[in-house]
Structures are given as structure tokens and as C-alpha cells.
Amino acid sequence: MSFRIDMSAGELFDLVRPVVTIISALVATWVLASVRRRFPLYVAILVAVVTFLFPLIVFPLYLAVLLLWRRPKYELVRWRFVIPLVFLAGTVGTIAIYKYIDDRRVDSYLSRATMKRVAHDPAAAIGEYQRALEIEESPHTRKLLANTLEEAGLFGEAIIEFRKAEQGGESDDSIPFRLALLLERKNQKKESIVEYKKFLGSKTCKELDYRCEVARQRIEDSEITK
Structure with a gap:
């Protein structure tokens, strides 16, 4: 055994x-x-x-x-x-x-969240990220929470957290692309096109990135179906 x-x-x-x-x-x-x-x-x-x-x-x-x-030992020790x-x-x-x-430090919560994600336990990881955010607001932590929510299939909550990360100044300019994909899953086509267009104007799309071509194709398809 x-x-x-x-x-x-x-x-x-x-x-x-x-x-x-x-x-x-x-x-x-x-x-x-x-x-x-x-x-x-x-x-x-x-x-x-x-x-x-x-x-x-x-x-x-x-x-x-x-x-x-x-x-030698002391016989009498007070x-x-x-x-x-x-x-x-x-x-x-x-x-x-x-x-x-x-x-209860922020770094400890983030470390445990990472370990839970590696162990494929998104529910526990989400809880650790949320407790970290209760102590210290961080757009990067918001993005990590959004990623985990998406992995757990909680697309609505993931959209909210991605938007909060953007509003907080998160430097990852691929967030609009992630948002567009999530909005598509929720059948919010118009909102997803807005995010695709925003992504095409990002620094990432000034370089070679396959996601930019995906975004362009989505925009073209939406214009054809109008």
C-alpha cells in the first residue's frame, strides 16, 4: 500500500x-x-x-x-x-x-496564494488574495486575484477585479485583451470590441504579438456582422 x-x-x-x-x-x-x-x-x-x-x-x-x-559542577545552583x-x-x-x-503579513498571504494555485486550489488562493487586499491595496494583487477568479470560472468577478487593477494603475497592458475574452464569454460583444480596440493601441501591440492579430480579427468580424 x-x-x-x-x-x-x-x-x-x-x-x-x-x-x-x-x-x-x-x-x-x-x-x-x-x-x-x-x-x-x-x-x-x-x-x-x-x-x-x-x-x-x-x-x-x-x-x-x-x-x-x-x-566541576556547582552543587548549589539558585x-x-x-x-x-x-x-x-x-x-x-x-x-x-x-x-x-x-x-498576517501581505507577503505571507501572497506566498500562500501562490502555493494554493500551484496545488490547483483556486478557492483557497482567492481567499488569500482577498485577505492580502484587506491589508494593502495593490493593483498587481488585484490582477493576480482576477487571474485566479478566471481560472475558477468566476468570470463576472474576474472582470470586476481586472477593471479595478486597471483603474489602480496596473502596468500590464494585456488586461484589455483578457477583459475582451471574458466579455465575449458573457456574450457582451460590444464591450469586448471596445476592449480589443484599447488593446490594439497598447504598447504590446507595437511589437509582434499573436494576440494583436486575434484582436484585429475580432474587430473585423464585428464590423462585417453589423
């Missing part, structure tokens, strides 16, 4: 990263408790912080030091368990706050 995990590399990384971070915090806490029995508190805290940041380097080195250098627990609580709390803030 074989199992297939339907998960992108980005989603897997987002899933594994918090687990690895928590493990690093636990290892750093153990190192703090251990170092405190051999060195002053400030040294223990410094080593614990460096261990948290670079666990794969510092932790093996510390274990090697313990094996090779038998430094707050032996309290300080490591406070360190662990502070570290985990900082991680939780950082993740909460990081997950």
Missing part, C-alpha cells in the same frame, strides 16, 4: 519549520540548565541563545565539550529549574508572537 501526500514543498516547509523551532527551544533550554551547573548565569544564557539560533552546530559541540572537559523554565516560556512566547505576526 502506498500513500501520496498532496502537499507542495512550500507547505511542507511551513509545517516543519514550527516543529523544528520548538525542538530548538527545548534543546537550548536543556543546554541552559546544563551550562548553569558549570558556568556563570550570563555564560549559560549566551550559550543557550546561540544554541537556539544554531542548534545543529552548537549542540554537538557542547556535547563534545562535556565529554572531553570535565569541569533557581535551578525556574530560570530554564522562564527561558523556555519566553522563547516559545516569542516564537508564537512572531509566527502570528508573520502569518
